[in-house]
Amino acid sequence: MTMRRDHFLKTLAALAAAGVLPLPARAQAPANLKMMIPANPGGGWDLTGRALGKALQDAGAAASVSFDNKGGAAGAIGLAQFANASKGDPHALMVMGAVMLGGIITGKPPVSLNQATPLARLTSEYNVFVLPANSPLKSMADVIEQMKRDPGSVKWGGGSRGSTEHIAAAMIARAVGVDPSKINYVAFRGGGEAIAAVLGGNVTVGGSGYSEFAEYIKTGRMRPIGVTSETRLKGIDVPTLKEQGVDVVIGNWRGVYGAGGITPEQRKALTDLVVKATRSKSWAEALERNGWTPALMVGAEFEAFVDREFASLRAVMAKSGMI
The missing domain is CATH 3.40.190.150 (Bordetella uptake gene, domain 1)
Structure with a gap:
């Protein structure tokens, strides 16, 4: 009996080593x-x-x-x-x-x-829009006012074309009566490039997920002017677009x-x-x-x-x- 059991265990071990047994029967080594x-x-x-x-x-x-x-x-x-x-x-x-x-x-x-x-x-994450700390504009209302005067003069910087911040910028334009096809959107290949453009004042407004801008907001190098959430984000003192009268929510x-x-x-x-x-x-x-x-x-x-x-x-x- 012991011989048969030993033989069975050896066969089982050989099968497991060869990868023939179904997954649950062999302990999976982390890949x-x-x-x-x-x-x-x-x-x-x-x-x-x-x-x-x-x-x-x-x-x-x-x-x-x-x-x-x-x-x-x-x-x-x-x-x-x-x-x-x-x-x-x-x-x-x-x-x-x-x-x-x-x-x-x-x-x-x-x-x-x-x-x-x-x-x-x-x-899930919501977008935050920011201004460079030294921008003459101070709020989303200022941005909207300038965009109404001359849509092309407001350069929105963010991720690739079709990103949620690009869609949000077009939605903001539409919500305030500006032709969304006239917005001036500058697409960047990654968050690092978008951050550099905001800090360098090469765009008027930057848009991104909060995590990408968080450290620059905390150190005062960027001024947050609105988030695309339904209600304010926990522990983050930035007004939503909705509470500023702009009916835009996008996650x-x-x-x-x-x-x-x-x-x-x-x-x-x-x-x-x-x-x-x-x-x-x-x-x-x-x-x-x-x-x-x-x-x-x-x-x-x-x-x-x-x-x-x-x-x-x-x-x-x-x-x-x-x-």
Whole structure:
């Protein structure tokens, strides 16, 4: 009996080592994951991707995480590289969000989000508009007044064309009776470039997720003049656009996708790793530090959410004269 049991255990060990047993039957060693960040360093996707990578390691869900930054075209350049190079790779992740959807709608790139696999929505964040500290304008009312006089004289700086801050600028124009197609929007490839443009006074108004501007707001180098949330953000003393009489609310969510061509089992395994990471202390600290609202959503629910977002963003952008 003991011989037979020993033989059975040895066979089981050999099968596990050969990777023949189904996943639950063998203890999964934490994987080495690769993360595509389809933006330049310093922006919201970069912050999100690196915070998730750290949380995956801290939670024991990954042995290591390597990062690849590839900015441009609202994430379409990174998405194209990810779709081509990572097909079928169960260890590949890509950060994405509302901005990528907007970019696909305006830019109509040859690559599609259907070439990657939806895993999870991670966070929601609202945009904040800021003025350089030395700007002669002091408030959103001042910006609107100047825009009404001469729309082109107000340079709005932010992420790529079709980003939530671009859509918000067009929505503000429309809400105050200015032709949104006349706004002067300057797109940057990453948060770092947008920050430099605001600090250098090369744009009139900067727009971004609060996390990207937070340290400059705290040190007084940027003056926040409005957030795109429904109500004021917790612990952040910035009036909403709504309370200033401008009826504009728009959120900027971020999520993570896997490679195209992975199996349903691999998709579930990757999603489970991401969910495990979001339960870590490291992730909770990143949420707190960056002013992100946790907005975890996975599986079919997340997939349906992305489809709805495409439709609603397209409608808003059409109404605002952007497409």
